Every structure is written in C-alpha cells, then in structure tokens.
Amino acid sequence: MLEFQLDEEQKMLTDAIHRYSTEMVRKVFRDADEEGRIPAEVIQAGWEMGVLATSLPEAYGGFGDYSAVTQVLAAEAFGWGDLATALAVMTPNLVAIPVLLAGTEAQKEAHLPLFAEENPPKVTAALTEPRIQYDPRRLQTTAVLDHDHYVLNGRKTYVPLAAEAETFLIYANEDGQTQAFFVAAGTNGLTVGERDKLMGIKGLPTYKLSLENVRIPAENRLGGAAGSDFETLLNHSRLAQGALAVGLTQASFEYARDYAKQRVQFGEPIAQRQSIAFMLAEMAIDVESARMLVWEAAWLLDQGQDATHEITVMKHFIDEMAVRVADQGLQTLGGYGYIREYPMELWLRNARGFATFDGVAMV
Amino acid sequence: MISFEIPEKLQQETKMAEMVAAQVMRPKSRYLDEHEHERPSDFINIMWPVIKEQYKKQLAGLQNGNGSQPKREGPNWAVLRFVLLIEMLSWGDTGQYLCMPGGGLGGSAVEAVGTPEQKVRFFSRFAEGNEPSWGSMAITEPDAGSDNSSMRTTAVLDPATNEWIINGEKIFITSGSLSLKESDGFCVVWATVDPTAGRKGIKSFVVEGRTPGVEVSHGLDKLGIRASDTVILSFRDVRVPYENLLGSPEVREKSTKGFAGAMQTFDASRPAVAASAMGIARAALEFTKQKLVEDGIxxxxxxxxxxxxxxxxxxxxMEAQYxxxxxxxxxxAAAIAHGQGNRLEASxxxxxxxxxxTRITQKSVELLGPLGYSRELLAEKWMRDAKINDxxxxxxxxxxxxxxxxxxxxSRRELK
Structure with missing residues (x-):
C-alpha cells in the first residue's frame, strides 16, 4: 500500500553506496575528470558493492532477484557520488540486464555467472551512432542474415571501456527492428577506434567502433531465434539514467544549499535572501519530482506492468531537470561555481549528458 | 517499502465519485460558470446523504470511545481518501466541489484542535437534519493575507455573561454564506484575544450559523471557480459562548498552540488543494489529447x-508537470497515513x-486554438478555475x- 520508505535491505545497500561515494569517489572524481581516468581500485570497490550480483538469480550464480526499485535506489546513490564513476561501475549492466531480460537459456548460462564474480567482467555495449539524427529505433548499423551468420556493418560511438572489452553487445538494424548481437573482441572487421572526447563524464573512457562485414554465428543474436524486444531494454536503461540524474542533482542541490548557508554577503548568509532560498526550494522540488517519477516507473516494472509511457515522460522530464538543477546549483555559487576547484561546473557538464545518452548506450 | 498501490477500497470509492463528477457536475459546469451566484443544487443534494453517513460513522466512533478516537491498526487513509475524492470531484468541476456540504476547512480546524466534546457538538449537525449545512474557516483579512499573524479581528471576554465578543472583518471566505447565512452551519473564526501578544494571542472561535451581528456580503465576483461561494464577513459585537473557543485548556492559555493548530490544518489541506489542482489538470490534459487526436494530430x-x-x-x-x-x-498524503510529519511535502x-x-491549462487553451478560447467548450473555464490553486x-x-x-x-526570523 502507498508508502515511500526504503526497506531495511534497501537502506543498508544505499547507505553502503553513499559511504563508498563519500569515502572513495568524492576523493578522486575531480582528478578523474581532469586526467581522464578513474583509479581502478575505485571502480573495483564500487563493483564489490555487489549490486549486480544480488540482482541475479541463484541459478546463474547470483544472490537474489532483480528488482527495478532496488536498482534505481542503488543507481541514485552511485550517481550522487559521481556520474563517470557510476557509469564505469555499471558498464557490466549493459550486458547483464539485457541477457537477464531477453537472453536465451544458453546465453544466460554462458554470461550471467560472470557478473557474480569478484572482478567486473570485461564487457560493454554499443548503440549510439555518430550523427545528429541518431535514432535508437532506426539504427544505421545493419545486421543482415547470411545463412547461419549475421553480417554487421556500421559505425558506433560512446562505447564505454571498449579498449579492454572482451565481449561487445552491438545493436543493429535488422529489417527495421533494433536487435542486439554478441561480438567477441578481435572478430574480423570489428575495430575499436579512437577515444571519444566528450564535454563531461571525462573519467570514463568511451570509444568509437567500426564494423565492416563482421560475421558472427546467428545464435549470437540476443534472444536467439526469438530476438529481443528493444523497448523493454530501452525502458530499463532509461530508468537507470533517470536514477543517476536524481543522484547527480541531489548532490548539486546539497552542495548549493550548504554553500548558501555559509557564504556571507551584505552581512548575512546568502541563503537568507529569498532569491537564493527560492531557487534552492525549486531545486528541491525538481529533484523530488524526478525521484518520484523514477520510483513509480520502477515500481510498475516490478509489478510486471508496462511502463513505457511513464518512462517516456520521466526521461523527458529528467533530461531537462538535470540541466536546470545543475545550472541553478552553479548559479548559487556565483563566480566560484564557474571555477574548476568547485564541483558545480563538472556536475553541469555531466548533467547535460542525459539528453544525449539516450538508450542503452551508457547504462 | 516503496509502493504506489492505492488501497482497493479507495479505488472503488473513487469510481463512485467519478460517476458524480461525470454525470452530475460536468453537465452543469458551463451553466454555473455563467450564473455566478447560483448554488450547485444537484451536486449538493446528491452529496448531502453521503456526507451525513460519514459524519454519523465519525460521531459513533467519538461517542463509543468516550470521545477519543478509536484505536487504529495500520495506516490511516483518511487524508488519502479525501485527496482522491477531491481530485475526482475537481475533475468534475472545482467550483461545485467547493460547495460540498459538511465541515470543509472549518471541520478540519475543529478536527485538528477541538476537544472531543466540541467535535460532537459541532459535527452532529452534519450527521442529522434534513437540510444540508456547511462549515467554513475565516483567517484572511483585507490587510492580513499571507501574513495572517497580523490579523486585527478581536475576541474579548465579557465576564458578566462568559461570552466572547468578536469584532472584525474577514475576506475570501469559501462557503461563508452557505455556512453562516444559508444553513445552520458554523464558521471557525480566527481572532486575537491580545493584540500585543502576536501569534500567542491568536485563537479560533466557532461562530454558528445565523448568529446575530454577522454580516455576510454579496458573493465576490471572481475569475473562476464561480460556483464557489466566496464572501466577506463582518463581525459587529458577535457574541459566542465561552465554550466555543476551540481546543483544550492549554490552547486557551497564552501559547502559540492555537496558532499552530491553524498551521496544522494546512498539512492536510495543502495536499487537498494540490489534489484539486490535479483534478483540473487531468481534465484539461485528457480533453486536450482527445481533441488533438480527433483533429488528426x-x-x-x-x-x-x-x-x-x-x-x-x-x-x-504537460504530462510531466501533471x-x-x-x-x-x-x-x-502517504506521510500522514503512516503517521509521519509532512509539512515539507505538503508545501x-x-x-x-x-x-x-496553471501552466497545463494555459497551454491547453493555446494548443486547442479557436476551440480553446471558446466558451462553448470547457478548456478556457478550466484555465480560469486553475489559477486559484496557485x-x-x-x-x-x-x-x-x-x-x-x-x-x-x-526559522521565520532567519528567512523572511
């Protein structure tokens, strides 16, 4: 019945991730952004939170069951720490969740046990294409069936951790439908190109990918003969993005609030001026609004209901909310907000990414 | 636990409210908008027996428990029930919904700060009687709006008769005429017993319908919610018994408890207003989408x-805002149900x-083009009705x- 309290397990999990975010992630995230790399031990520690392992059934080596609500709570806590680190920690989800939702029995048995291991498996996914009119439902990358093989052709971008990936889940247009295909690193015709140079999430290396007549066995299609329903995968991915945006904007709101209380101008803290206080109130309402949209959609999915419409509305809202709140957060700090010594400009750059990371490219 | 599930029973009740909204309220919506000071009698007559039943149950509870509320197990869904009902009735027509018989905001005030004896005394009129009656609440004054602690209406005790003598003027009183002039209802009037004491001096008094000295103005002419009865009340040496001062002895002392009581009613009434707003928003959104699709968009x-x-x-x-x-x-509403504080959430x-x-309905009028601006449809009315919620x-x-x-x-002092 209508209730908005985390249960004990969810509280323990989110508390643990917050601790990890405070003690490890927030110590390195600025340097990671400047240097373009996140320390391996930070990603490893994030992985050891075991969010994915506890979402996989025991039959496949996991320790629990998938719950969209728990996933979004975890994603929010990771997003609060740092978006680039969160995306790095969650990169294995790009393969694990689609396999869990749409994989054949053989694919589940082959892939899922990897996600319960001590180290994150070297896997990634490729969806986004390098063009303005990119549409995840009408990809230009093609998959054509040639007897018992698929032949893939096209170009991809924003492929996280591609340089070290051993397995790629590559999305392509097959007769007008978006389908996903497993491609092993080193397959003929698959080339990992140069690293993307992005506005934000700079700690996370993402790459361009080219596919030239890449031939793979027909059973490498996600879901095998039945294929997969792209809308389902898209929904789960967008939900994760929504949760990350809530975490990021919560961080920006908290920082701006605390700053405004200690920054004295005209003899009193600027938070005592309505122009600042109201901006903070609007930020708080925006973040809480986004959180409720994300929670509701996740809850609907856990009830086995279709949430496509809710998720579409949610994604539309969070894309704009994230930039709005991050911008107001920066504005609260005035000149300091623009200085790289403070996190506000980093959060604004990262927040702008949500409208771009559409679909299962990033989480 | 996180759950968005509305209890089954409340869902069914909402379905019944939907019939009233669609079949009783909507057909009268335009007529009542254009005949501003007429009462929505169809709606009032259909709701009165329902309201009576609710109050009968509530009074039985009060009397069985020697005046105390019966012990509850699990969440208390009263506010959620109210929120769902109001959303649906406002989807029907907000102006009419505001004329719903029963205690209204005055009832909420009695509920929040009244003693068990006072609840029985003031609520029994809603459980009995053939004619509908109303409750109302009077806080706002011409010169004390948001700053309601600066109100000037006074209540002075006459030791000779042990009566309070109330003097002052109140404005924007919803159902003021219905409660004081047109029925044996009551109005909870906020007044100061000591103008030098600020918030500590502010108490609430029940003035019953047809008490001498109460002057009810003609209804105020408004942008929207025209079916709602909105008046100015003047109190000239209005005498009420000592026992009509709401609350326990400690409220009656010099403390801010009386004023805090008024603020406490907002914790439930603000979600109720938000729900009313959302009823209009849903009406406008559904209608807009339907018309766009009909037009081939x-x-x-x-x-x-x-x-x-x-x-x-x-x-x-629009959908995201809604x-x-x-x-x-x-x-x-859920916070209240689970016994948690909700002042932040309510605001x-x-x-x-x-x-x-406000934005959804304004956009609806825009998107519907010549149909949106036309008084032949309801979109423009919803836009006018909507604004009051802001x-x-x-x-x-x-x-x-x-x-x-x-x-x-x-605190209030730190952030003015």
Whole structure:
C-alpha cells in the first residue's frame, strides 16, 4: 500500500553506496575528470558493492532477484557520488540486464555467472551512432542474415571501456527492428577506434567502433531465434539514467544549499535572501519530482506492468531537470561555481549528458 | 517499502465519485460558470446523504470511545481518501466541489484542535437534519493575507455573561454564506484575544450559523471557480459562548498552540488543494489529447528528441508537470497515513501543483486554438478555475518560503 520508505535491505545497500561515494569517489572524481581516468581500485570497490550480483538469480550464480526499485535506489546513490564513476561501475549492466531480460537459456548460462564474480567482467555495449539524427529505433548499423551468420556493418560511438572489452553487445538494424548481437573482441572487421572526447563524464573512457562485414554465428543474436524486444531494454536503461540524474542533482542541490548557508554577503548568509532560498526550494522540488517519477516507473516494472509511457515522460522530464538543477546549483555559487576547484561546473557538464545518452548506450 | 498501490477500497470509492463528477457536475459546469451566484443544487443534494453517513460513522466512533478516537491498526487513509475524492470531484468541476456540504476547512480546524466534546457538538449537525449545512474557516483579512499573524479581528471576554465578543472583518471566505447565512452551519473564526501578544494571542472561535451581528456580503465576483461561494464577513459585537473557543485548556492559555493548530490544518489541506489542482489538470490534459487526436494530430512520444513536433513536446511537458505534481501529492498524503510529519511535502506538492495546473491549462487553451478560447467548450473555464490553486491555502511564494525554511533549517526570523 502507498508508502515511500526504503526497506531495511534497501537502506543498508544505499547507505553502503553513499559511504563508498563519500569515502572513495568524492576523493578522486575531480582528478578523474581532469586526467581522464578513474583509479581502478575505485571502480573495483564500487563493483564489490555487489549490486549486480544480488540482482541475479541463484541459478546463474547470483544472490537474489532483480528488482527495478532496488536498482534505481542503488543507481541514485552511485550517481550522487559521481556520474563517470557510476557509469564505469555499471558498464557490466549493459550486458547483464539485457541477457537477464531477453537472453536465451544458453546465453544466460554462458554470461550471467560472470557478473557474480569478484572482478567486473570485461564487457560493454554499443548503440549510439555518430550523427545528429541518431535514432535508437532506426539504427544505421545493419545486421543482415547470411545463412547461419549475421553480417554487421556500421559505425558506433560512446562505447564505454571498449579498449579492454572482451565481449561487445552491438545493436543493429535488422529489417527495421533494433536487435542486439554478441561480438567477441578481435572478430574480423570489428575495430575499436579512437577515444571519444566528450564535454563531461571525462573519467570514463568511451570509444568509437567500426564494423565492416563482421560475421558472427546467428545464435549470437540476443534472444536467439526469438530476438529481443528493444523497448523493454530501452525502458530499463532509461530508468537507470533517470536514477543517476536524481543522484547527480541531489548532490548539486546539497552542495548549493550548504554553500548558501555559509557564504556571507551584505552581512548575512546568502541563503537568507529569498532569491537564493527560492531557487534552492525549486531545486528541491525538481529533484523530488524526478525521484518520484523514477520510483513509480520502477515500481510498475516490478509489478510486471508496462511502463513505457511513464518512462517516456520521466526521461523527458529528467533530461531537462538535470540541466536546470545543475545550472541553478552553479548559479548559487556565483563566480566560484564557474571555477574548476568547485564541483558545480563538472556536475553541469555531466548533467547535460542525459539528453544525449539516450538508450542503452551508457547504462 | 516503496509502493504506489492505492488501497482497493479507495479505488472503488473513487469510481463512485467519478460517476458524480461525470454525470452530475460536468453537465452543469458551463451553466454555473455563467450564473455566478447560483448554488450547485444537484451536486449538493446528491452529496448531502453521503456526507451525513460519514459524519454519523465519525460521531459513533467519538461517542463509543468516550470521545477519543478509536484505536487504529495500520495506516490511516483518511487524508488519502479525501485527496482522491477531491481530485475526482475537481475533475468534475472545482467550483461545485467547493460547495460540498459538511465541515470543509472549518471541520478540519475543529478536527485538528477541538476537544472531543466540541467535535460532537459541532459535527452532529452534519450527521442529522434534513437540510444540508456547511462549515467554513475565516483567517484572511483585507490587510492580513499571507501574513495572517497580523490579523486585527478581536475576541474579548465579557465576564458578566462568559461570552466572547468578536469584532472584525474577514475576506475570501469559501462557503461563508452557505455556512453562516444559508444553513445552520458554523464558521471557525480566527481572532486575537491580545493584540500585543502576536501569534500567542491568536485563537479560533466557532461562530454558528445565523448568529446575530454577522454580516455576510454579496458573493465576490471572481475569475473562476464561480460556483464557489466566496464572501466577506463582518463581525459587529458577535457574541459566542465561552465554550466555543476551540481546543483544550492549554490552547486557551497564552501559547502559540492555537496558532499552530491553524498551521496544522494546512498539512492536510495543502495536499487537498494540490489534489484539486490535479483534478483540473487531468481534465484539461485528457480533453486536450482527445481533441488533438480527433483533429488528426498524431502524438508519438517515442520519437527521438530531434523529431518531436512542437505539439508533442508541449504535451509531454504537460504530462510531466501533471505527473510530478500528482506523485508529490500522493507522497504528502502517504506521510500522514503512516503517521509521519509532512509539512515539507505538503508545501512542496502545493507549490508545484498550483503552478503546474496553471501552466497545463494555459497551454491547453493555446494548443486547442479557436476551440480553446471558446466558451462553448470547457478548456478556457478550466484555465480560469486553475489559477486559484496557485493562490489559496498559501500562494506559491508562501509555500516556497516554507519549503526553503524547511530545507535550510531556518526559522521565520532567519528567512523572511
């Protein structure tokens, strides 16, 4: 019945991730952004939170069951720490969740046990294409069936951790439908190109990918003969993005609030001026609004209901909310907000990414 | 646990409210908008027996438990029930819903600060009697709006008769005429017993219908919610018994408990106003989408960002504003159900919903073109009705102030 309290397990999990975010992630995230790399031990520690392992059934080596609500709570806590680190920690989800939702029995048995291991498996996914009119439902990358093989052709971008990936889940247009295909690193015709140079999430290396007549066995299609329903995968991915945006904007709101209380101008803290206080109130309402949209959609999915419409509305809202709140957060700090010594400009750059990371490219 | 599930029983009750909204309220919507000071008698007559039943149950509970509320197990869904009912009735017609018989905001005040004896005394009129009656609440004065602690209406005790003598003027009183002039209802009037004592001097008094000395103005002419009875009340040496001062002895002493009681009623009434706003918003949104589709305009939200039409983007924005405001309203109601404080949530949902419905209905009039602006349809009326939600039960700005104080941990003095 209508209730908005985390249960004990969810509280323990989110508390643990917050601790990890405070003690490890927030110590390195600025340097990671400047240097373009996140320390391996930070990603490893994030992985050891075991969010994915506890979402996989025991039959496949996991320790629990998938719950969209728990996933979004975890994603929010990771997003609060740092978006680039969160995306790095969650990169294995790009393969694990689609396999869990749409994989054949053989694919589940082959892939899922990897996600319960001590180290994150070297896997990634490729969806986004390098063009303005990119549409995840009408990809230009093609998959054509040639007897018992698929032949893939096209170009991809924003492929996280591609340089070290051993397995790629590559999305392509097959007769007008978006389908996903497993491609092993080193397959003929698959080339990992140069690293993307992005506005934000700079700690996370993402790459361009080219596919030239890449031939793979027909059973490498996600879901095998039945294929997969792209809308389902898209929904789960967008939900994760929504949760990350809530975490990021919560961080920006908290920082701006605390700053405004200690920054004295005209003899009193600027938070005592309505122009600042109201901006903070609007930020708080925006973040809480986004959180409720994300929670509701996740809850609907856990009830086995279709949430496509809710998720579409949610994604539309969070894309704009994230930039709005991050911008107001920066504005609260005035000149300091623009200085790289403070996190506000980093959060604004990262927040702008949500409208771009559409679909299962990033989480 | 996180759950968005509305209890089954409440869902069924909402379905029944939907019939009243669709079959009784909507057909009279335009007529009552254009005949401003007529009463929505169909709606009043159909609701009166329902209200009577509710109050009968409530009074039985009060009397069986020697005046104390029966012990409850599990969540108390009263506010959620109210929120769902109001959303649905406002979807029907907000002006009419505001004329619902029963205690209204006055009832909420009695509920929040009244003694068990007072509850029985003031509520029994809603459980008995053939004629409907109303409750109302009078806080706002011509010169004391958001700053209601500066009110000037006074209550002076006459030791000779042990009566309070009330003098002053109150404005924007919803159901003021219905409660004081047109029925044996009551109005909870806020007045100061000591103008030098600020908030500590402010207490609430029950003035019963047809008490001598109460002058009820003609209804105020408004932008919208025209079916709602909104008046100015003048009190000239109005005498009420000592026992009509609401609350326990400690409230009657020099403390801010009386004033805090008024503020406490907002914790439930702000989600209720937000719910009312969302009823109008849903009506406008459903109607807009339906008309667009009838006109052959396809709404496909699944397209990528760069392919969305301006109309699709507008409708998506409307849906997002509607959805977020509604979910915040449910959150504020759920907090009460689970016995948690909800002042922050109540102000958040009210601030957001009032503005959301204002924007949604204005956009609806725009999107519907010549049909939107036409008085032959209801879109323009909903836009006019909607705006009140950004104003009453605390303007958007007052609610933002409360949200800001809450998130910053500031007192009234620290954040003015």
């Amino acid at each position: 396809v709404l496909d939200y699944t397209k990528p960002r760069h392919e969305l039409t301006a109309v699709e983007r507008d409708v998506l924005n 959805k977020t405001a509604w979910l915040l309203t449910l959150k504020a 958040m949902c009210k601030a957001h919903a009032g503005t959301a419905v 104003i009453y039960e605390g303007t958007r700005q007052i609610n933002l102030l409360i949200v800001a104080r809450s998130i910053l941990g500031y």
